[in-house]
Amino acid sequence: MSMILRAWNWYQNSLSVHPVRTQVATSGVLWAVGDVTAQYITHSAAASSSSKKRLQLSATKAADDKFVIDWRRVAVTSMFGVGFVGPVGHFWYEGLEKFISHKLQLMPQTARSVATKVAMDGLIFGPVHLFVFFSYMGLSAGKTIPEVKEDLKRNYFPALVLEGGVWPIVQVFNFRYVPVKYQLLYVNLFCLLDSAFLSWLEQQKDAAWKKWFQPFHSANGKGGKL
Numbered sequence: 001m002s003m004i005l006r007a008w009n010w011y012q013n014s015l016s017v018h019p020v021r022t023q024v025a026t027s028g029v030l031w032a033v034g035d036v037t038a039q040y041i042t043h044s045a046a047a048s049s050s051s052k053k054r055l056q057l058s059a060t061k062a063a064d065d066k067f068v069i070d071w072r073r074v075a076v077t078s079m080f081g082v083g084f085v086g087p088v089g090h091f092w093y094e095g096l097e098k099f100i101s102h103k104l105q106l107m108p109q110t111a112r113s114v115a116t117k118v119a120m121d122g123l124i125f126g127p128v129h130l131f132v133f134f135s136y137m138g139l140s141a142g143k144t145i146p147e148v149k150e151d152l153k154r155n156y157f158p159a160l161v162l163e164g165g166v167w168p169i170v171q172v173f174n175f176r177y178v179p180v181k182y183q184l185l186y187v188n189l190f191c192l193l194d195s196a197f198l199s200w201l202e203q204q205k206d207a208a209w210k211k212w213f214q215p216f217h218s219a220n221g222k223g224g225k226l
Contacts, residue, residue: 015181024086026188031081034195035074041200043067076140076194084132085191088223090184092125114175118168126167130159133198158203163194 014022044067096117098107106113134155137147171191178186 005188011185019088022170023090023188024082024185027081027086027089027191028078029081030188030192031085031195032074032078034192035058035077036069037192037196038198038200039070039073040067041196053189058123075115079140080133080136081191081195084136085129085150085188089125089187093187094185096120107179109176114172117175118171122164122168127160130156130163131199146200155201159198163197 011022022224045099100113100116104116106116131152133146134152138151143151174183174186
């Protein structure tokens with residue numbers, strides 16, 4: 001318990017003295033952990049789906065199927081946390097608070113203030129965040145612009161729809177009950193799960209369940225957009 005308390009005190013001090021650096025470092029670590037989690041989930045799912053076939057495999061083959069972390073992918077994902085989530089997220093939530101309080105002159109933690117923040121976060125930051133993530137991951141993997149566009153068509157709308165049902169709930173609690181000073185930490189903790197989900201989704205390629213979103217893809221594709 002004392003170790004946790006010391007870590008918390010250290011974080012509070014770092015957040016007060018170097019808020020941007022602290023958020024950048026925290027985001028990098030959490031997105032790295034999230035990607036390792038996503039890799040493990042993907043590996044476990046693949047192992048489970050082929051469990052029947054592997055009943056007759058030799059011990060050597062079973063050893064070859066041992067989970068091995070792709071450290072390059074972890075580094076790439078971590079850099080997304082460092083280069084985008086940390087700095088952009090910091091200024092976004094700080095700016096959002098100032099905009100709601102000073103420009104719109106809404107009282108903090110009121111229903112109207114919370115609803116406005118949730119709406120702006122979901123309509124502006126969420127879509128931009130997903131677009132940057134999938135574009136960055138594709139380019140980092142050495143894909144061409146046309147290939148990145150295809151990835152966006154395959155992954156963007158499923159992620160937008162699925163996250164759109166979760167993040168508003170997360171943010172309602174954040175904007176209503178969490179002090180502004182700790183809202184970024186709260187978001188970063190949930191980004192641990194979010195990074196695992198997005199990394200997993202990005203690795204699903206043409207998974208069958210993504211066909212559910214094909215009509216949506218087609219409707220948007222007619223206009224020359226995603």
